[in-house]
Amino acid sequence: MIKKSLFLTVGIMYLFFIIAPIILMMIGSFGEKWFGTLLPTGFTFEWYAKLFSRLMYVRAMKMSLQVASLTVLINAFLAISSVYAVYVLNKDWLTRAFDFIILLPIAVPPVVMGLGLVQAFNWPGFSLVGTWQLLLGAHVIFTMPFMLKPLMANMELIGWNTLEDAALSLGASPLFLARKVLVPNLLPGLISGSIMTFAMSLGEFQLAVMVTGSTSQTYPVVLYQAFYVSTGFACAATTLLVLMSIVSLFGVIGMSFIFRTRIDKVSLSA
Amino acid sequence: MERRGWIYILLLPITIVLAVFLLWPFVLVFLESLFSEGRLSLVNYTSLFIKGLYRESLATSLILSFSTALLGTLIGIPLSYALHKSGRKTRGFLLSINAIPLTFSGLVVGFSFIVLLGTSGFFTLLLKQFFGINPLEFSAFLFTWRGLMVAYLYFLIPRMILTMISAWSNANWSLLEAAVSLGAGPFTVLFKVLLPMLGPAILAGSSLLFAVSMGAYGTAFALTGVAVKILPLVIFTHVSDLAADIEKADSLAVVLALVTTGVILLYEQVFSRKLVKR
Amino acid sequence: MSKVELRGVTKKFGRTTAISSLDLCVEKSEFLSLVGPSGCGKTTTLRLIAGFIRPDSGKVLIGNKDMNRVSVKNRDVGIVFQNYALFPNMTASENVAFGMKARKAEQGTITTRVTELLEMVGLSAKATSFPNELSGGQQQRIALARALAIEPRVLLLDEPLSALDAKVRNTLRFEIKRIQQESGITTIYVTHDQEEALAISDRVALMNSGRIEQIGTPGQIYSRPSTLFSANFVGVNNLIKGDYKGNEIFRWAGGTVSAACSCGLKPGRCWLSIRPEKIKIEKTEESQSNSVSGVCRGKIFLGPLVRLAVESYGEMFLVDLLNENLQEISTGKRMDLYFAPENTLLIREE
Ligand SMILES: Nc1ncnc2c1ncn2[C@@H]1O[C@H](COP(=O)(O)OP(=O)(O)OP(=O)(O)O)[C@@H](O)[C@H]1O
Ligand SMILES: [Mg+2]
Numbered sequence: 062m063i064k065k066s067l068f069l070t071v072g073i074m075y076l077f078f079i080i081a082p083i084i085l086m087m088i089g090s091f092g093e094k095w096f097g098t099l100l101p102t103g104f105t106f107e108w109y110a111k112l113f114s115r116l117m118y119v120r121a122m123k124m125s126l127q128v129a130s131l132t133v134l135i136n137a138f139l140a141i142s143s144v145y146a147v148y149v150l151n152k153d154w155l156t157r158a159f160d161f162i163i164l165l166p167i168a169v170p171p172v173v174m175g176l177g178l179v180q181a182f183n184w185p186g187f188s189l190v191g192t193w194q195l196l197l198g199a200h201v202i203f204t205m206p207f208m209l210k211p212l213m214a215n216m217e218l219i220g221w222n223t224l225e226d227a228a229l230s231l232g233a234s235p236l237f238l239a240r241k242v243l244v245p246n247l248l249p250g251l252i253s254g255s256i257m258t259f260a261m262s263l264g265e266f267q268l269a270v271m272v273t274g275s276t277s278q279t280y281p282v283v284l285y286q287a288f289y290v291s292t293g294f295a296c297a298a299t300t301l302l303v304l305m306s307i308v309s310l311f312g313v314i315g316m317s318f319i320f321r322t323r324i325d326k327v328s329l330s331a
Numbered sequence: 332m333e334r335r336g337w338i339y340i341l342l343l344p345i346t347i348v349l350a351v352f353l354l355w356p357f358v359l360v361f362l363e364s365l366f367s368e369g370r371l372s373l374v375n376y377t378s379l380f381i382k383g384l385y386r387e388s389l390a391t392s393l394i395l396s397f398s399t400a401l402l403g404t405l406i407g408i409p410l411s412y413a414l415h416k417s418g419r420k421t422r423g424f425l426l427s428i429n430a431i432p433l434t435f436s437g438l439v440v441g442f443s444f445i446v447l448l449g450t451s452g453f454f455t456l457l458l459k460q461f462f463g464i465n466p467l468e469f470s471a472f473l474f475t476w477r478g479l480m481v482a483y484l485y486f487l488i489p490r491m492i493l494t495m496i497s498a499w500s501n502a503n504w505s506l507l508e509a510a511v512s513l514g515a516g517p518f519t520v521l522f523k524v525l526l527p528m529l530g531p532a533i534l535a536g537s538s539l540l541f542a543v544s545m546g547a548y549g550t551a552f553a554l555t556g557v558a559v560k561i562l563p564l565v566i567f568t569h570v571s572d573l574a575a576d577i578e579k580a581d582s583l584a585v586v587l588a589l590v591t592t593g594v595i596l597l598y599e600q601v602f603s604r605k606l607v608k609r
Numbered sequence: 610m611s612k613v614e615l616r617g618v619t620k621k622f623g624r625t626t627a628i629s630s631l632d633l634c635v636e637k638s639e640f641l642s643l644v645g646p647s648g649c650g651k652t653t654t655l656r657l658i659a660g661f662i663r664p665d666s667g668k669v670l671i672g673n674k675d676m677n678r679v680s681v682k683n684r685d686v687g688i689v690f691q692n693y694a695l696f697p698n699m700t701a702s703e704n705v706a707f708g709m710k711a712r713k714a715e716q717g718t719i720t721t722r723v724t725e726l727l728e729m730v731g732l733s734a735k736a737t738s739f740p741n742e743l744s745g746g747q748q749q750r751i752a753l754a755r756a757l758a759i760e761p762r763v764l765l766l767d768e769p770l771s772a773l774d775a776k777v778r779n780t781l782r783f784e785i786k787r788i789q790q791e792s793g794i795t796t797i798y799v800t801h802d803q804e805e806a807l808a809i810s811d812r813v814a815l816m817n818s819g820r821i822e823q824i825g826t827p828g829q830i831y832s833r834p835s836t837l838f839s840a841n842f843v844g845v846n847n848l849i850k851g852d853y854k855g856n857e858i859f860r861w862a863g864g865t866v867s868a869a870c871s872c873g874l875k876p877g878r879c880w881l882s883i884r885p886e887k888i889k890i891e892k893t894e895e896s897q898s899n900s901v902s903g904v905c906r907g908k909i910f911l912g913p914l915v916r917l918a919v920e921s922y923g924e925m926f927l928v929d930l931l932n933e934n935l936q937e938i939s940t941g942k943r944m945d946l947y948f949a950p951e952n953t954l955l956i957r958e959e
Pocket of ligand 2: 651652653767
């Protein structure tokens with residue numbers, strides 16, 4: 062029992078290490094003044110008010126939400142079709158290729174991808190560089206593993222092959238099969254994948270700063286500029302982004318209570 | 332199976348997306364890196380070793396990545412064990428907390444460390460109040476590569492934990508018990524049982540950490556601007572600075588991608604072969 | 610309710626030949642079991658009939674119609690899988706209704722039929738339960754109802770009971786038989802439990818490495834194995850290698866017995882087969898004095914029976930005796946083993 066409480070203590074200390082900076086930032090975002098003191102002095106909503114009144118931040122947030130939502134949609138489509146194919150075809154080389162795709166965003170760092178995109182989509186007279194559509198393409202690739210992984214785990218969890226055999230023998234057409242069996246059973250993986258994909262795209266900076274232009278700046282890009290405004294403002298701007306990530310993440314846990322299938326079995330880790 | 336030929340069509344969308352947004356750009360980067368002033372040459376690559384900035388940035392990146400990977404591994408292993416042992420319910424909760432840093436952009440991590448350890452950061456001032464440590468002197472390290480190391484650990488340790496957690500739960504503890512009951516000494520247990528059992532996961536985890544820190548630049552950008560010259564940051568400045576010569580950036584990018592891909596292939600090899608038996 | 614026929618069917622996976630020129634005919638309304646060791650091709654045979662895979666050569670016929678160009682969905686074949694394969698996102702009744710919905714049946718028809726089927730498998734009370742709320746046995750009943758819902762022409766069951774514990778297996782086994790008899794549906798039942806196959810089938814087909822080794826009624830399979838494989842596979846058997854000397858005389862090492870049913874067998878190397886329960890330790894009317902002497906080497910209790918291991922001229926015989934007054938038999942005791950010639954069988958060496 063002593064051992065158990067030791068583990069618990071270590072775990073809680075780790076938790077503290079993770080959330081201390083976040084909490085500090087939240088406190089800072091409500092502080093009137095924070096300079097040279099341990100914690101900020103005064104209490105104010107001014108920073109948030111300022112944040113929402115500045116068109117640049119609001120527009121960037123909208124842009125981020127738009128790109129993130131579309132990233133989720135596109136990735137859901139790509140992932141469902143490819144995960145199904147890879148699983149059903151059950152070819153060794155395909156599975157290995159798939160395992161590698163899951164590692165691609167780490168194997169090809171964002172800066173390399175960004176550099177490539179900037180050069181590949183910049184033709185004389187017509188350039189996609191600086192558009193949000195290009196960022197969307199980049200984010201689809203960047204977040205792909207976070208959709209593929211839980212879906213693949215999900216496929217294995219439900220033992221798809223016999224389910225498909227059963228459905229086919231009962232006379233299901235491919236469409237009926239996809240609609241009534243495949244998608245409903247992939248829902249847990251789809252939800253946890255979507256949430257993670259959404260959170261990743263929302264916070265992504267390294268690609269966005271290279272690929273977007275003045276009209277397509279996303280929130281993290283303008284956030285960088287907020288750092289130079291004032292501590293309180295920077296804290297507020299960061300807190301907003303962080304909160305959105307955390308709310309998404311804990312959405313996964315919430316969903317697992319709603320859906321009977323346990324999401325945590327398929328939820329991610331990359 | 333015969334009836335399943337059409338299923339390959341379902342792989343078309345993802346293949347197209349990967350080809351257009353990843354493969355083609357990368358091929359372009361590679362091709363461009365082979366040209367200098369309109370002519371085919373390896374000058375971009377040779378200059379990597381001649382020009383101080385490039386050589387230095389490669390060295391800094393390698394040192395930074397190696398030390399963060401090492402530290403992250405050493406800290407991550409006991410932490411993951413503690414999490415593994417902390418009871419079913421707590422573990423689920425702690426693991427979701429653990430995933431938080433993964434969704435943060437490097438920017439956020441950089442900024443939160445300024446708030447924590449910067450010149451007027453919370454921890455810095457705490458040290459000043461209790462131990463009289465000069466804030467300026469203390470926080471100076473944050474804006475060097477050592478500071479980067481600390482900040483990187485914030486999003487690297489969670490990855491190590493994620494890799495190890497499955498290794499702990501897949502570990503065959505009866506093997507360990509058997510060894511101990513047969514009178515094996517601590518060294519035998521460590522080298523004959525524990526390391527073969529956990530070695531692959533540890534190796535996979537640390538190569539993942541290495542590759543991740545090799546490729547990241549958001550945190551460094553937020554913390555130090557472009558003061559600490561790590562490889563991805565140098566590439567980035569070449570892109571934003573229109574005057575700079577982009578072919579040099581291309582060759583740097585190729586080198587960077589080679590390193591990360593190599594390390595990731597190692598990871599994949601170790602991980603998919605030894606841990607995830609299909 | 611259709612006849613199922615396989616004619617010279619061969620199926621290869623890469624280099625392994627799973628099925629090699631297999632001929633099989635299952636009559637209308639017949640209950641046929643496919644038995645055989647793991648990897649012998651039972652599942653592959655079912656998948657060929659269902660249409661999940663196509664034969665490399667040969668034909669599959671259902672109701673005398675060549676199925677080669679008919680897709681799974683149009684074959685009207687109901688399948689029950691070992692792992693139930695119920696759709697986890699649907700309730701029991703939704704599972705049963707699935708096939709009818711896929712075939713666009715009328716809602717009213719579906720509702721009546723589902724109620725009827727759930728009643729038949731005794732699970733009306735569980736209509737709204739999800740699969741993960743049902744026991745293994747209950748899940749398999751639902752799976753059976755689901756397969757029957759489409760009124761298939763053929764019912765295929767692939768080791769449907771092997772994931773269940775012995776008690777459930779026993780009750781469900783007879784329930785399947787009852788339902789099959791009531792509906793008269795042509796059924797092919799795969800199992801590796803030979804006891805199960807003998808208990809419920811009209812006929813048993815014994816498979817070995819991609820072919821049918823022997824096919825016949827349970828009685829024939831048990832008492833008249835035609836090959837060494839059959840003799841070995843079904844039940845416990847004594848198989849003694851020796852020489853047929855002609856004139857119903859079989860000899861090994863120093864032992865000699867007379868054995869019947871060697872019609873057509875030429876003198877030479879062959880095997881003697883006799884079931885443990887057919888060996889006696891006392892002279893009987895059938896055996897007369899047809900016997901060999903041996904020494905008891907071991908004794909185990911099998912409930913109502915006692916099984917002795919008796920060595921005779923270098924061969925070990927298993928002998929099953931009723932558990933009465935056998936206290937005096939102990940290891941090392943000398944005894945005579947009596948064989949009735951008509952209970953023995955000589956099998957030619959392959
Ligand atoms: N899809 C496949 N790909 C490659 N080989 C296969 C495939 N399906 C079956 N086989 C091979 O064909 C042979 C017959 O397999 P099958 O599944 O029919 O055996 P089985 O009699 O059902 O065995 P069990 O009792 O273990 O279920 C085996 O050697 C198996 O390895
Ligand atoms: Mg089988």
